[in-house]
Amino acid sequence: MEGDLIYINKKLRPLSWLYGLGVGFRNFLFETGILKSQTYATPVISVGNITVGGTGKTPHVEYLIRLLKDKTNLAVLSRGYKRKSSGFMLADNNTTIYDIGDEPFQMKQKFPDITVAVDKKRTRGISRLIKGEAGKDIDVILLDDAFQHRYVTPGINILLVDYHRLIIYDELLPSGRLREGAGSKNRADIVIITKCPVNMKPMEFRVLTKAMALYPYQQLYFSTYTYEGLERLDGQECTGGLESLADKHVLLVTGIASPEQMKLDLQSYAKDIRPLAFADHHQFKEKDIRLINETFSELPSPKCIITTEKDAVRLRTVEGLSDEVLQHFYVLPIRIKLMLDQEKSFNKHIIDYVRKNSRNSILAKDKDDYKSKDSDHTGDRPRTISFRNY
Helix, strand or coil, X not given: CCCCCCCCCHHHHHXXXXXXXXXXXXXXXXXXXXXXXXXCCCCEEEEECCECCCCCHHHHHHHHHHHHCCCCCEEEEECCCCCCCCCCEECCCCCCHHHHCHHHHHHHHHCCCCEXXXXXXXXXXXXHHHCCCCCCCCCEEEEECCCCCCCECCCEEEEEEEHHHCCCCCCECCCCCECCCHHHHHHCCEEEEECCCCCCCHHHHHHHHHHHCCCCCCEEEEEEEEECCCEECCCCCCCCCHHHHCCCEEEEEECCCCCHHHHXXXXXXXXXXXXXXXXXXXXXXXXXXXXXHHHHHHCCCCEEEEECHHHHHHHCCCCCCXXXXXXXEEECCEEEEECCCCHHHHHHHHHHHHHHHCCCCCCCCCCCCECCXXXXXXXXXXXXXXXXXX
């Protein structure tokens, strides 16, 4: 059920009150204009949350990438959490996971033709992208994990809320998991409740819609996970899908903040699921690899290991996995699906915003026609972005 993974440590509420004072004062400074927030002529779409831990940001950013990448010169700007570099960095074919962090690296690997950059200071990162440091005119910038980065005012602000950790039932750090109060949801243009069970009933949607208490200017969406075919960690060809797990004992290895929904979903496919969970963005050490090897060897046959795409980009850089493990190690790509037939409405909202605000775009003749068309780069003519029949 919704909010089922929330835990409140009541003893820490006095510290949460002090923390809330600090967060509230910072927001007050922005709201009164003492601290300045910058807007840009280039369309900027922010995707983020106010909860410590994962709400599914990367799959949702990848949804937007797929929606826009064939129609625009698209850039993704991330902080690059836990990277070993500093300042502004533009990803290329030689960039490593240590240069830009696991999530930006994953996106660049999956979508090599888009621009991916990292910079903790988002205003600087946006300015450098707009000035052409990517080697091309950027039509739209996706800000990854930037809901609280208030020095930028995005054209569309998307707030993700985990179905299992609803912000309306949570509390501020450290007694709860909120980085700021639930009232900050009012800054969002779009709120998406993520990781919803695929079998949610109509009454649940209505209850959640009422409980979120959004303003008329805000749009509420619901998303759930869908899973693609299994891929081998070592890159070898794999023909099996989730149906191949029916008789298998599965070791689920994750280094993400909230693996619970993935575990619940896989339970309907596999004979047995044994979770082996590490901290979010975990850097796998020798002892971790040893634990994976030993845990897998203890499982009865037939068996396999499954991990996430984000964990896979880190696990591919480590040594010491046993031959048995490597032969049975699979990656499970995750996509999101908008529920209640909301996909067309969501896509239209995003595309209309980009089309209207891109400095190089020319509106299609029929504003309700969304089929993509090739862009024109001939000579010095303005770049055309056309959306049709999407």
